[in-house]
Amino acid sequence: MLDISDVARRSGQPASTLRYYEERGLIESVGRRGLKRLFEPGVLERLALIALGRAAGFSLDEIADMLRTGNGMHADRAKLSEKADELDALIMRLTALRDGLRHAAVCPAPSHMECPKFRRFVSAAGRGLMPPLDRESRRGKA
Amino acid sequence: MLDISDVARRSGQPASTLRYYEERGLIESVGRRGLKRLFEPGVLERLALIALGRAAGFSLDEIADMLRTGNGMHADRAKLSEKADELDALIMRLTALRDGLRHAAVCPAPSHMECPKFRRFVSAAGRGLMPPLDRESRRGKA
DNA sequence: TTGCCACTTCAAGTCAACTTGAGGTCAAGC
DNA sequence: GCTTGACCTCAAGTTGACTTGAAGTGGCAA
DSSP states (O other), X not given: OEEHHHHHHHHOOOHHHHHHHHHXXXXXXXXXXXXXXXXXXTHHHHHHHHHHHHHHTOOXXXXXXXXXXXXXXOOOHHHHHHHHHHHHHHHHHHHHHHHHXXXXXXXXXXXXXXXXXXXXXXXXXXXXXXXXXXHHHHHHHO | OEEHHHHHHHHOOOHHHHHHHHHTTSSOOOEEEXXXXXXXXXXXXXXXXXXXXXXXXXXXXXXXXXXXXXXXXOOOHHHHHHHHHHHXXXXXXXXXXXXHXXXXXXXXXXXXXXXXXXXXXXXXXXXXXXXXXXXXXXXXXX
């Protein structure tokens, strides 16, 4: 049996997150010693599964559903496939973007706007072909 | 001269966003007709540039800085390069993830956890090798 | 038995980028 | 002149996933 600090240490998630996940129905504790939660070791695998789901872009609610239906991420394969397709589209956009940035970084044009290649990227973004990325990048710098 | 609804229509951004961007110093209006803001047509290119920056994962603050220093995204090339590197790392993680999902979707193992390939992905996620994706995916479904 | 301190609960705060709502203004058409 | 309605300002609300803080509890070492 693990107490919350064991789980925190071994999963890398702060205790507050573990309590939050329990409240949200993502994990469960199997009892208490006094006030303190006790967890089975299996919770670690479950937390890894949750981390995977989060990394794939599933929300906590979606993950909770999956974990509830089967008892081990019996996620329906269609949903996984769909998420893989989404990732594919995202990867393509990001790749184009990366190439654009890479080019802008080395482009000899005095101002980026004078470079036709860069102007193409700008106007693609202007036409909404490249939705914002957000949180991921913010984490990247922390 | 364009009023805010012209800019909204032609940039795809709602008026509220344009006001917000002005407040944040990302764009500026050149005057008023009565109460109503007037914009120069150039604001459209600037908005496209902002959209590009957002798509690349820059925060509004970072974009505002870039737009302030030069007067046309004279963004320093080191910063662009750095962002391209970040994107590269992100792309690699997402690709691994996509492959993992794709595999899980077709894997014949009765439960995903019985597949050694899937277990590798899970444990990689558990070790924090795959930080969450978040907002991007949520947008994906809207 | 006393004290420490890791744990507990619950409500509220945080973050970024907006959006929404209430209440007001004003140019233009009738 | 009067109405209409697009615009204005400013404050507050939204979202998801947490974190933080205050106030309380209880197991265990000394």
